[in-house]
Amino acid sequence: xxxxxxxxxxxxxxxxxxxxxxxxxxxxxxxxxxxxxxxxxxxxxxxxxxxxxxxxxxxxxxxxxxxxxxxxxxxxxxxxxxxxxxxxxxxxxxxxxxxxxxxxxxxxxxxxxxxxxxxxxxxxxxxxxxxxxxxxxxxxxxxxxxxxxxxxxxxxxxxxxxxxxxxxxxxxxxxxxxxxxxxxxxxxxxxxxxxxxxxxxxxxxxxxxxxxxxxxxxxxxxxxxxxxxxxxxxxxxxxxxxxxxxxxxxxxxxxxxxxxxxxxxxxxxxxxxxxxxxxxxxxxxxxxxxxxxxxxxxxxxxxxxxxxxxxxxxxxxxxxxxxxxxxxxxxxxxx
Amino acid sequence: xxxxxxxxxxxxxxxxxxxxxxxxxxxxxxxxxxxxxxxxxxxxxxxxxxxxxxxxxxxxxxxxxxxxxxxxxxxxxxxxxxxxxxxxxxxxxxxxxxxxxxxxxxxxxxxxxxxxxxxxxxxxxxxxxxxxxxxxxxxxxxxxxxxxxxxxxxxxxxxxxxxxxxxxxxxxxxxxxxxxxxxxxxxxxxxxxxxxxxxxxxxxxxxxxxxxxxxxxxxxxxxxxxxxxxxxxxxxxxxxxxxxxxxxxxxxxxxxxxxxxxxxxxxxxxxxxxxxxxxxxxxxxxxxxx
Numbered sequence: 001x002x003x004x005x006x007x008x009x010x011x012x013x014x015x016x017x018x019x020x021x022x023x024x025x026x027x028x029x030x031x032x033x034x035x036x037x038x039x040x041x042x043x044x045x046x047x048x049x050x051x052x053x054x055x056x057x058x059x060x061x062x063x064x065x066x067x068x069x070x071x072x073x074x075x076x077x078x079x080x081x082x083x084x085x086x087x088x089x090x091x092x093x094x095x096x097x098x099x100x101x102x103x104x105x106x107x108x109x110x111x112x113x114x115x116x117x118x119x120x121x122x123x124x125x126x127x128x129x130x131x132x133x134x135x136x137x138x139x140x141x142x143x144x145x146x147x148x149x150x151x152x153x154x155x156x157x158x159x160x161x162x163x164x165x166x167x168x169x170x171x172x173x174x175x176x177x178x179x180x181x182x183x184x185x186x187x188x189x190x191x192x193x194x195x196x197x198x199x200x201x202x203x204x205x206x207x208x209x210x211x212x213x214x215x216x217x218x219x220x221x222x223x224x225x226x227x228x229x230x231x232x233x234x235x236x237x238x239x240x241x242x243x244x245x246x247x248x249x250x251x252x253x254x255x256x257x258x259x260x261x262x263x264x265x266x267x268x269x270x271x272x273x274x275x276x277x278x279x280x281x282x283x284x285x286x287x288x289x290x291x292x293x294x295x296x297x298x299x300x301x302x303x304x305x306x307x308x309x310x311x312x313x314x315x316x317x318x319x320x321x322x323x324x325x326x327x328x329x330x331x332x333x334x335x
Numbered sequence: 336x337x338x339x340x341x342x343x344x345x346x347x348x349x350x351x352x353x354x355x356x357x358x359x360x361x362x363x364x365x366x367x368x369x370x371x372x373x374x375x376x377x378x379x380x381x382x383x384x385x386x387x388x389x390x391x392x393x394x395x396x397x398x399x400x401x402x403x404x405x406x407x408x409x410x411x412x413x414x415x416x417x418x419x420x421x422x423x424x425x426x427x428x429x430x431x432x433x434x435x436x437x438x439x440x441x442x443x444x445x446x447x448x449x450x451x452x453x454x455x456x457x458x459x460x461x462x463x464x465x466x467x468x469x470x471x472x473x474x475x476x477x478x479x480x481x482x483x484x485x486x487x488x489x490x491x492x493x494x495x496x497x498x499x500x501x502x503x504x505x506x507x508x509x510x511x512x513x514x515x516x517x518x519x520x521x522x523x524x525x526x527x528x529x530x531x532x533x534x535x536x537x538x539x540x541x542x543x544x545x546x547x548x549x550x551x552x553x554x555x556x557x558x559x560x561x562x563x564x565x566x567x568x569x570x571x572x573x574x575x576x577x578x579x580x581x582x583x584x585x586x587x588x589x590x591x592x593x594x595x596x597x598x599x600x601x602x603x604x605x606x607x608x609x610x611x612x613x614x615x616x617x618x619x620x621x622x623x624x625x
Contacts, residue, residue: 080425082432127608134368134424135607138558141432145555146600153593259436262429295444302437309430310419 003333008326035324039187039277043180047173054288055176059244061284062179063237067261068268068276069186070233075270076194077226078206080133083140085257086124087234088241089147091117095239096163096248106167110239117235122228129223132209141258148253162249169243179240183277186233190273202226255298260284263301267308269315278317340588342467348580349480350539354553355560355572356483357531363566364491365524366504368427371412371435372532373554378438379405379533380545384452394455402533409529413522421521439550452545454537472541479538483531488569500524504567552596559599563606565616574614578602 017028046058067084074081094113098104104112128139152160169175193199201222204212209219242248260283261276268279283304287297308315354376361369369375379401386397412434420426456472463469491497502510503517510517532553559579564571583598606613 080428082428128604131607131611134428135611137425137428138562139604139607142555142558142600142603145551146597146604149593149597149600153591153597255436259433263433266429295440298440299437299444302433302440305433306416306430306437309426309433310416313420313426 004330005333006328007331008322008328010326014325035274036188039274040184043184047176047180052172055172056244057285057288059175059179060241060288061280062176062183063241064260064264064284065183065277065280066179066186066237067234067257068264068280069183069190069273070230070237071261072265072270072273072276073190073202073233074226074230075265076199076206077202077223077230078132078209079223079226080137081140081230082137082262083142083144083258084234084261085144085253085255086140086147087117087121087231088238088257089144089253090120090124090231091235091238092242092248092252093157093238094120094235095242096166097157099166099242100163106169106243109167110236110243113239114232114236117238118228118232121231121235122224125227125231126224129220129227144253144258148250151250151253158249160250162247162251164247166242166246166248168246175240175244182236182240187273187277259298259301259305263305263308265315266305266313267316269317269319272317272321275315275317279315282316336588338465338467340584342464342469344581344584346469346473346477347584348577349477351556351560351580351583352484352573352576353476353480353535353539355557355564355576356487357528357535358554358557359561359564359566359569359572360487360491360500360531361524361528363561363564363568363572364497364504365500365521366566367413367417367521367525368424368431369409369412369417369525369528370428370432370554371438372528372557373550373552374435374438375405375409375529375532376536376553377442377545377547377550378408380454380536380540380549381442381447381452382533383454383537384545387455398537401537402530405533406526406530410522410526412529413525417521417525418518421518435550435554439547442550443547447545448547450544453543454541454545456541476538479534483534484569484573491569496520496523501567555596555603556599559603562613563602565613568613568615571613571615575602 013028013031016025017032023029043062047055050058067088070087071081071084091113094117095109098109098112099106124143125139128136131139151157157163169178194203201212201217204215205219205222205226212219212222238252242252261280264279264283265276266279267283268277269275283301287300290296290300312319357375358369358372361367361372382401382404383394383397386392386400387394390397392400412431416430416434417427420430456470457475458471461468461470462474489497491501499510499515499520500523502513502515503520507517510520556579560572560575563579564573564575579599579602582602583595586598587595
């Protein structure tokens with residue numbers, strides 16, 4: 001019996017455009033430029049063409065995309081978090097407190113809470129940096145729940161009521177372009193960062209941290225830096241969302257902010273950041289379109305998460321990328 | 336006041352141990368993550384309620400059916416979900432956590448909250464213990480909890496199956512070479528853990544109404560007890576349950592019920608920072624900590 005095997009070969013245009021010849025032909029230049037152009041054009045144009053309601057959805061989607069990229073970045077550094085809500089909530093409360101108690105203007109609260117929030121998250125997780133894998137994941141799962149209960153028990157920062165009447169953005173265009181611009185900066189910035197020597201250290205942390213140690217690098221110092229970067233990004237999301245909702249309260253530590261970024265990154269494809277973006281832009285509008293299901297949202301995300309981890313662990317982005325770069329054919333194999 | 340704290344602290348500790356036994360059997364002893372544990376707990380509670388009130392089946396039969404159903408669900412979870420990601424620890428955690436989340440939130444969506452969702456007590460009445468009135472159900476909890484803890488200890492130390500459970504956690508390849516089918520054992524372990532969750536739910540839930548949020552609290556409490564006690568140690572589970580149980584009771588008595596839950600969360604954090612392998616855990620110390 002003749003057996004067949006699927007063979008994958010790079011498309012000719014891919015091989016050509018890898019090279020310097022790329023700049024000699026419009027076709028090849030387009031082939032290279034098209035994929036990165038999609039998110040750029042999309043995020044610049046979408047605010048103009050969407051109706052008001054969907055503009056709000058766009059903001060939420062971009063926020064979740066940012067959280068997913070922050071999750072993806074932590075995973076790239078070998079730290080799996082089950083609690084992005086920690087970063088989000090800390091950022092949200094920091095900006096809420098800066099606004100409510102210190103009365104700072106919005107262009108100060110957001111940058112400040114990005115930095116302060118990132119630093120706070122790093123300090124919270126500093127004691128557990130030695131833990132790996134499942135144990136680190138458990139701690140991150142537990143921390144936001146604990147902070148939520150502490151706020152409930154001590155009634156600080158408005159307790160169960162939360163802080164209301166915070167300052168809004170001057171107008172919705174600034175909201176959309178601030179968040180959308182941040183998505184683009186983070187997407188391309190992280191992708192570039194992971195190819196630099198600095199980013200390679202993070203990847204090495206994930207693959208074999210002992211090798212990094214024997215190279216004479218302090219892995220805890222690098223892990224702390226990775227945490228600070230991911231934490232700041234998460235805190236930025238929290239701060240921006242606080243000023244969109246004009247409210248900060250215990251829902252900032254809600255499970256949504258932990259599970260949705262995770263689901264987005266897994267559905268989209270881990271390790272590329274573009275996958276996280278894609279995942280968020282699929283899942284959030286989808287759940288918004290299915291508004292009737294209301295409380296089923298988390299169920300939907302959880303099921304998507306499980307199905308993708310089991311059935312398509314590479315994620316949509318890797319799948320699409322493969323189709324874009326390679327073609328497949330069946331070849332006969334000799335016995 | 337002191338007697339109340341002592342007696343109810345004891346009962347609270349046994350409840351914690353009872354909750355943690357199933358989780359410990361799956362995650363601690365066999366090394367298979369089952370973060371859908373909390374959802375199995377409430378699922379079996381609701382299953383009994385539905386069987387009794389919608390299908391009109393008597394309590395004892397309904398309870399037995401619920402235990403079997405939950406165990407079957409555990410085995411399905413292993414066969415269709417966990418098996419495919421076995422060995423990738425993080426994926427194991429994510430898929431089981433996702434499954435649990437889906438089940439819990441589904442119950443919330445279906446509107447299973449309210450005072451009518453209660454399970455009947457085994458026997459009615461109260462007894463006086465050391466000047467404190469204790470109802471029969473809490474005595475049942477103590478009896479069943481102690482019996483299960485002792486049973487689990489003997490099961491994992493003196494039966495072939497129990498030793499196989501510990502074997503696949505210690506070294507799966509060696510276990511395979513000794514003729515242990517590690518996939519079958521892991522499946523059994525998830526199923527038995529789920530069954531224990533059901534037993535715990537049926538014993539504990541008659542104290543109050545079944546609430547969806549119990550799913551999360553049970554998972555966190557079970558995790559706290561297993562981590563503090565040390566993975567793979569039944570003695571550790573009991574010791575940690577008493578430690579956390581009394582700590583919770585004392586916190587409750589002195590600073591209000593809001594702080595009760597924080598005790599287990601703090602316990603997880605503190606023990607992971609100070610001694611990641613737990614109080615009585617021996618294996619894996621080197622792997623967890625560099």
